[in-house]
Amino acid sequence: MTKNRHALPCERLCVIGLGLIGASFAQGIKNHALQKPHAALAKQIVAVDTSQDSITDGVMSGLLDAGSTDVYEGVAGADVIVIAVPVQALAGVLGEIKRAMDAGKLAKECIISDVSSTKQSVLEAARGVFGQVPPTFVPAHPIAGAENSGFHARNPELFCHHKVIICPHERTDDVALNTVQTLWQTLGADVIFMDSARHDEILAYTSHLPHLLAFALTEQLAGHDDNLDIFRYAAGGFRDFSRIAASHPVMWHDIFMANKQALLTALDAYQAQLTRAKQMIQAHDTSINAQSEPLLQWLATARHARRHFGHMLAGKPKTSLSNQDDTMSQSYYIQPQHDISGVISVPGDKSISHRSIMFGSLADGVTRVSGFLQGEDALATLQAFSDMGVKIERTGDQVVIHGVGIDGLSTPKNPLYMGNSGTSMRLLAGILSAQKFDSVMTGDVSLSKRPMERVAVPLRQMGAKIQSTGEKGTAPLSITGNQTLNAIHYELPVASAQIKSCLILAALWAQGETVIVEPEVSRDHTERMLNAFGYPVVSSGREIRVTGGGRLSACDIIVPADISSAAFFMVLAAIGGGEGLTIQKVGMNPTRTGVIDILRLMGADITVSNETVVGGEPIADITVRPSDLQGIDIPEHLVPLAIDEFPVLFVAASCATGTTRLTGAKELRVKESDRIAVMADGLSALGVDCTVLEDGIIINGKGVAGTRNAVFGGGEIESHHDHRIAMSFAVASARAADEIVIHGTETVATSFPNFADLANRVGLKIDVK
Numbered sequence: 001m002t003k004n005r006h007a008l009p010c011e012r013l014c015v016i017g018l019g020l021i022g023a024s025f026a027q028g029i030k031n032h033a034l035q036k037p038h039a040a041l042a043k044q045i046v047a048v049d050t051s052q053d054s055i056t057d058g059v060m061s062g063l064l065d066a067g068s069t070d071v072y073e074g075v076a077g078a079d080v081i082v083i084a085v086p087v088q089a090l091a092g093v094l095g096e097i098k099r100a101m102d103a104g105k106l107a108k109e110c111i112i113s114d115v116s117s118t119k120q121s122v123l124e125a126a127r128g129v130f131g132q133v134p135p136t137f138v139p140a141h142p143i144a145g146a147e148n149s150g151f152h153a154r155n156p157e158l159f160c161h162h163k164v165i166i167c168p169h170e171r172t173d174d175v176a177l178n179t180v181q182t183l184w185q186t187l188g189a190d191v192i193f194m195d196s197a198r199h200d201e202i203l204a205y206t207s208h209l210p211h212l213l214a215f216a217l218t219e220q221l222a223g224h225d226d227n228l229d230i231f232r233y234a235a236g237g238f239r240d241f242s243r244i245a246a247s248h249p250v251m252w253h254d255i256f257m258a259n260k261q262a263l264l265t266a267l268d269a270y271q272a273q274l275t276r277a278k279q280m281i282q283a284h285d286t287s288i289n290a291q292s293e294p295l296l297q298w299l300a301t302a303r304h305a306r307r308h309f310g311h312m313l314a315g316k317p318k319t320s321l322s323n324q325d326d327t328m329s330q331s332y333y334i335q336p337q338h339d340i341s342g343v344i345s346v347p348g349d350k351s352i353s354h355r356s357i358m359f360g361s362l363a364d365g366v367t368r369v370s371g372f373l374q375g376e377d378a379l380a381t382l383q384a385f386s387d388m389g390v391k392i393e394r395t396g397d398q399v400v401i402h403g404v405g406i407d408g409l410s411t412p413k414n415p416l417y418m419g420n421s422g423t424s425m426r427l428l429a430g431i432l433s434a435q436k437f438d439s440v441m442t443g444d445v446s447l448s449k450r451p452m453e454r455v456a457v458p459l460r461q462m463g464a465k466i467q468s469t470g471e472k473g474t475a476p477l478s479i480t481g482n483q484t485l486n487a488i489h490y491e492l493p494v495a496s497a498q499i500k501s502c503l504i505l506a507a508l509w510a511q512g513e514t515v516i517v518e519p520e521v522s523r524d525h526t527e528r529m530l531n532a533f534g535y536p537v538v539s540s541g542r543e544i545r546v547t548g549g550g551r552l553s554a555c556d557i558i559v560p561a562d563i564s565s566a567a568f569f570m571v572l573a574a575i576g577g578g579e580g581l582t583i584q585k586v587g588m589n590p591t592r593t594g595v596i597d598i599l600r601l602m603g604a605d606i607t608v609s610n611e612t613v614v615g616g617e618p619i620a621d622i623t624v625r626p627s628d629l630q631g632i633d634i635p636e637h638l639v640p641l642a643i644d645e646f647p648v649l650f651v652a653a654s655c656a657t658g659t660t661r662l663t664g665a666k667e668l669r670v671k672e673s674d675r676i677a678v679m680a681d682g683l684s685a686l687g688v689d690c691t692v693l694e695d696g697i698i699i700n701g702k703g704v705a706g707t708r709n710a711v712f713g714g715g716e717i718e719s720h721h722d723h724r725i726a727m728s729f730a731v732a733s734a735r736a737a738d739e740i741v742i743h744g745t746e747t748v749a750t751s752f753p754n755f756a757d758l759a760n761r762v763g764l765k766i767d768v769k
Contacts (some may be wrong), residue, residue, distance in 0.1 A: 007111060007179045010079035012182060013042035016071060017048040017095055018058060020146060021115050022084030023154035030063050031156045041186060048074035054151040064539055071096035076105040080179065083114040088254040091125040098129050111176045111350055112137045113183075119167045119196035121258035133571040135173035138180040139196060141165045141203075142189065160188030167196040202414075204262035206396040209270060212263065248411070289640040326615060330746040332726065332756065333767040334733040340576030340626075342762040346566050347399060348559035349587045350751050351497070352617065353378040353527045354423050356557045358431065358505070359533050360401030361390040361409070365554030372559055376750040377421035384428060387412040390541055397559075406508065406551050411437035415476065420445045420672060420723075420750045423498055425524075426455045429477060430502035433464035434509035446672050446721050446747070448475045455502045458490050462506055462514075487490030487548065494667055495520035495640035496589075500544065504530070504537065507546040518542040522640045523591040528616050560587035560619040564751050567595045567645040568727050569762070573624035574604045575655040576734040577708045580625035581762060585610075588618040594641025596622070598649060602629045602656055628705045631658030639664045644671075647728040650679045654688045655711050655735050656701035666695040672747070673722040682729055686712040686740070714738025723747045727755055 015026045026045055033040035044065040049055055055067035068074035071093055075081055083093055100106040112134065116122050119139045126133045144162040145155060164184040168177055180193050194202075256263055278294040279428045353373040358381065371633050372378065374397055382399070386392050389410035391402040392727070402408075410429075418425040418441055425441050429452070432439045442448070444496040453473030456466045465480035472530040478539030487510045489544075492499055495518050507514035520542070527537045527544060533554040538545040566583045573581035588611070600606055604627045629652055644647065646668055655662035668675040680692045688711070689700040712732050719726040733740050748755050756766045 006331045007079065007175055008041045008182055010042050010179075011045060011069035012044045012078045012080075014046050014048065014075050014078035014081045015084060016048040016074070016081065017084035018051070018151045019045055019084060020153050020155075020158070021060075021142060021144075022047070022150045023063075023081070024141075024156060024158040025082060025084065025115070025153045025187070026058075027063055027107075027154045028156040028159065029183065032186055040380040041183060042080070046074065046078070049151075051151070056103050057151060072100050072103075072105070075100050075110075078110055081113070082183075083112065083116075084252050085276070086254045087116045087118055087258045090122060091128060092112060092283045093631075094125055094129040101505065105395050108562075109132075109136060111179050113140050113180045115140060115142055116260040117141055117207065117255055117257075118198045123167075123169060123196055123398040125373055130286045133169050135170055135171045136176040137169075138172060139167045139169070140180055140184065141167070141199065142184070150401075154698050157188065159184065162189055164189040164191050165194050165199055166191060167194055167199050169439060173652055177263045190642060198261040200259050200262045200263075204259055205269075205483075208255060208259055208263050209266040212256060212267070212485075215249075215252070215271075234413060236622045257506045262689040279371060315540065327747075330744070331769050332740075332742040332745045333769060334730055334740045335734075335765040335767075336710070336733055336736040336738065336740075337682060337763050337765045338576055338734055339578040340572055340581060340734060340763040341578040343582045343584065344569065344758060344762060345584045346569065346586070346758070347375065347752055347754070348373040348563040349525075349617075350375060350378055350564065351423065351558045351562075352524060352529070352557070352587070354421075354503075355380045355525055356399070356530050356559065357381045357392070357401065358427060359386055359529055359552055360399075360403055360554065360557070361392075362406050362431070363401075363403035363533055363552035363554040365403055367401040367403060367554040367557065369401065369557045369559060370397065371561075372397045372399045373562065373751070375753055376747075377424065380417065380419040380524045381428075384412075384416045384418070384424065385409075387414070389414060401551070401554075405553050408572075409435055409437075411489060414441060415440035417441075418475075419449060420444050420721075420747055421446050422447060422450055422672070425452065425477065426476060426502050427720075429455050429459060429466065429479065430507075432481075433459050433462070433466060433483065433506050434480045434485050435479075435481050439479045439481065440476055441479075442476045444721075449674070451670050452477055452500055454493075454496070457487065458499070459506055461488050461490070462486055462503075462510055464506065485510040485548070487514040489515040489517075491517040492519060495510055495522045495523075496667065497522040497526070497640075501526040503544050504544065507548055507657055508535065508550065510546075510548040513547045513695065515544055516544045518544075518617065521591055523589065525589065525591075525617075528589075532616050544719075558614045560614060560617055562751070563587050563589075563592050563595065564644045564724075566622060567594050568623045568648050568664075568752075568755070569624065569758075570595065570604075570606070571652045572731045572734055572759070572762070572764075574599060574606075574629060575652060575708075575711075575731070576763065577626055578763060580623065582621055582623040584621050586622050588620045590618075591641055594643075595645040595649065596647075597638055597640055598632075599629075599652065601632050601635075602660075603627055603727040604629060604651060604652075626708070629653075629656035629701070629703060631660040631699070631701045632657045633661045634663075636664035641665075643667055644724065647675055647679050647722075647724045648731055650683065650690075650697065650699060650761045651728050651732045653701055654683060654690075654732070655698040656702045657702055657703045657705055660699045660701060662696035662698075663693060664695055671722070671724075673720040673725060675725065677724065678720050678722065678725050679728070680716075682717045682725070685715045685717060686729075686732065686736070708735065710735060710737035712736040712740070714740055716741045716743065719744040721747045723750050723752065730753050730755075730764065732760060733764060733766075 015022045048071050049063050058064035100107050122139050131767040142164045144158050178197050348371040350373050356369045393400040452468045462485045465748045467478040530537045535550050566586045605625040607623040608620045680690050683690050691698040717729045729742050
């Protein structure tokens, strides 16, 4: 494919069909020309529609330069044609286009595209008319719509941040392909490429089957003897599901017939699911006061998958004119509260939860995990291994993993979605690089901005074939399977547990001994847990050695409380009033306790008690009491041991007396957000004086010794959908003078689903909206 090569601007763009999609497309191209005349994509926009009123209105409104109700006449002289008619009408339109070409009214090199929701039938129609699919015919399908239809419902932003699937065929011309791609990208669409058969299969499940079921259920209930009461008392779920049955019946008749085979396959699969559900309900003995475990597990699996899909959708930006209901957006409204007291437990360690799923899946035998973090990041890892054929049963924080062995993963049917989890994507890159199958990993908007070349570069040195996206080397990541990996000696450019762990995991399949050298010691959960699974990893100072070719043996894992989650409450107890907090059974891995060391250097009153070791990981209770903090120069050797905790440590520094200086923390700029810049913006908005450095920050504390003075003013904070930013500014409310509003807090669920509830229980006042 030749990039940045297209046939634009064109002299004459013709849109056939002025319904919602066609009219919105034309209006979007027109608006772009009005806003950027020097970059207009078409000098003229003309249209064909069966309604003369729509043509007249289009011309009168200035949208169209001309129009016709006759395809043969209307396409004359066009350079680019976009067909937006029902799929069953497309063959007739293509026939008129060919007639115009044969008559010399239309150049045979004219670029043609469509917007139909089935693609194989479109290609068949093109073959039927032209003998073979013309190279300049580029099938496309925008995944967008609205409640209202027709010319007057047009919306130039309809496609903004929505996917448009382009389905190239074996004869597709590069110029035509890039022209169609440019048109849609100009309208703000996210263009992806897909084989036509794959497109029809996916759409059968995600669009055509749900519409058919909505029509079927609505028709069934409409014929019920008590249909009046059924519809009168219908709950919101039925209303939401049946809403799509209000769609145009002729259009959906045509779609169902055009995608007949894929839809029938989807129906067969759904029928099997219904039969399975019926059997589980029938088999349960209602006389026994107990739950039906098979049905409960079936429902729990579905709920987990829906939550995972919901988090995928949460990353979709919302435009001002979009008809999409962005229900996943969330904000915290926090009133100042200074009295902090209680004994609490925080969720399980995220790093250990990730690795328990990965290693349990690769092990021989059954692994049982307790204390598993039920946050979206860890669930993304769980879902990925489920998608690769691993049977995983989860009941709350209890997980049972039926390992498939080091060589047992199977090809996922779709790209693996990592949500917001950099740990999932980077560690999985090491595992997937060694598999026999090809794979693709994607993520949400935030993860898609994070650098992935830092793992791709050393993996390529090992023999992996891995392709990142864009100039900055970001997700999606495409990994070619069936490669032979070789051991390497690699010195990490930065202390990063994610990069180190990625290479350790790839080394499990590599030929020879891989040696990894760190500039500073980083968290060592991977090394500890692999040894627990019976796979020897030798660590000596900053050097780690792994020999490929071994196997993992299943074991039981107890996940301790996450010290990164505990850190928010440690700082809250130190800066707040009241009696302070005790956080129970927190993981005390020495490569993770930098936050405790830093807070103690600042003068925090911290007591560690009930120390023990569980599953190779040390744990203890941590008690923190209100403290007079002092600013410090943070020792650089502690930076990698507290890298995730710095956002909340910045809040602690703001409440200290004197100045706190952090350097050597450039890694913070490539987390879920640029945490140095985002925290600095938020602190400044709340009245704290700080200076951003290339690799750190200087914070001038506003604390007054012996008092719990108000350090922060009120204000609105943009978290940039970074969970640690959101929770850090929530902690700041304990020393605020007025309300703090934090936007984009839905991603808190990635690591700490019950954060707001727990914070309110110990004294904060967070209203989630």
